[in-house]
Amino acid sequence: MICVATHYLDLADEVCPVPLLRVQEALRQAAAGDTVVARLGHARAVRNVMEWAEREGISFTVRDERGGTWQVSLRKNGGDAGGVRP
Amino acid sequence: MVVGAGVVAAALLLAGLPVAAGFWVFGFGVGYVVQRSRLCFVGAVRDLLLWRIPSLARAVALLLAVSLVGVAAVQHFTGAPGNVFPVGWHTVVGGLLFGLGMGLAGSCALTTLVRLGEGTAVYALALAGLVGGGLIGLVLRAWWTARLGAGTVVFLPDVLGWPLSLLAGLAVLGGIALAAGLAGTRARGRWPAGASASRTAKGFRAGAAGGAG
Numbered sequence: 001m002i003c004v005a006t007h008y009l010d011l012a013d014e015v016c017p018v019p020l021l022r023v024q025e026a027l028r029q030a031a032a033g034d035t036v037v038a039r040l041g042h043a044r045a046v047r048n049v050m051e052w053a054e055r056e057g058i059s060f061t062v063r064d065e066r067g068g069t070w071q072v073s074l075r076k077n078g079g080d081a082g083g084v085r086p
Numbered sequence: 087m088v089v090g091a092g093v094v095a096a097a098l099l100l101a102g103l104p105v106a107a108g109f110w111v112f113g114f115g116v117g118y119v120v121q122r123s124r125l126c127f128v129g130a131v132r133d134l135l136l137w138r139i140p141s142l143a144r145a146v147a148l149l150l151a152v153s154l155v156g157v158a159a160v161q162h163f164t165g166a167p168g169n170v171f172p173v174g175w176h177t178v179v180g181g182l183l184f185g186l187g188m189g190l191a192g193s194c195a196l197t198t199l200v201r202l203g204e205g206t207a208v209y210a211l212a213l214a215g216l217v218g219g220g221l222i223g224l225v226l227r228a229w230w231t232a233r234l235g236a237g238t239v240v241f242l243p244d245v246l247g248w249p250l251s252l253l254a255g256l257a258v259l260g261g262i263a264l265a266a267g268l269a270g271t272r273a274r275g276r277w278p279a280g281a282s283a284s285r286t287a288k289g290f291r292a293g294a295a296g297g298a299g
Binding site: 013015016017018020024041042043044047048051052055056057068 | 121124126128129132133136137139141142191192193197201204205206207208270273274275277
């Protein structure tokens with residue numbers, strides 16, 4: 001049976017470098033196919049997550065919540081690659 | 087907000103304070119660029135060391151290169167005296183102390199203002215520390231100057247000449263930008279890396295990291 005979970009993190013008031021570290025921690029602990037949704041409150045923190053996820057081949061979407069916060073959803077890739085593009 | 091800033095600038099002009107109006111407009115413009123560009127001097131070092139993300143390090147190197155040329159041009163052609171301070175062991179100690187503070191706050195003076203303006207309340211503490219530390223430094227400055235003496239003042243153009251010192255500065259910054267980019271490229275696919283990650287890396291690779299927390 002495939003069980004997919006979504007993990008929510010509110011990191012809007014966190015000081016860098018905490019946001020990306022927490023996202024990485026959550027992805028590490030998530031199961032393949034799970035989604036980690038992080039709410040971020042600083043544009044640079046969003047950039048950090050995007051640049052890192054892009055480099056590691058982790059698929060993600062970013063939603064601008066307008067009020068100075070962003071929601072980044074990252075999906076932990078399945079398979080043996082373990083979220084890392086070969 | 088732009089309208090509000092314009093109203094204040096107009097009010098300052100009408101009040102017969104053109105210099106203040108100029109500072110106001112300039113400050114507003116700089117603040118806008120700084121916030122939009124997501125520039126961060128702490129991030130430049132931290133992102134590179136922690137995650138091998140090179141974008142900020144390269145941006146800061148580019149910023150310094152542009153300012154280097156600009157400041158050199160102003161100093162060279164107008165003969166404006168540079169504000170050059172003595173260099174010595176205290177420069178290193180001061181730099182480490184300042185860096186420690188920046189690391190703990192997670193921001194330089196620039197990002198402290200930006201994030202406080204964005205509404206992250208905890209940065210009021212960082213700003214209070216910044217202003218408090220600056221005041222203490224100001225009060226104790228004469229005391230330190232008396233104890234450390236005049237020290238050695240090094241102005242590179244006096245030592246190397248203008249062209250060579252400019253070239254050396256640009257070469258160092260270019261080297262930093264290149265090295266940062268290279269580090270970023272080489273880090274691809276290495277995550278999870280580092281001591282704290284190795285504990286869970288095995289479970290992660292197997293795609294069954296649920297129990298490996």
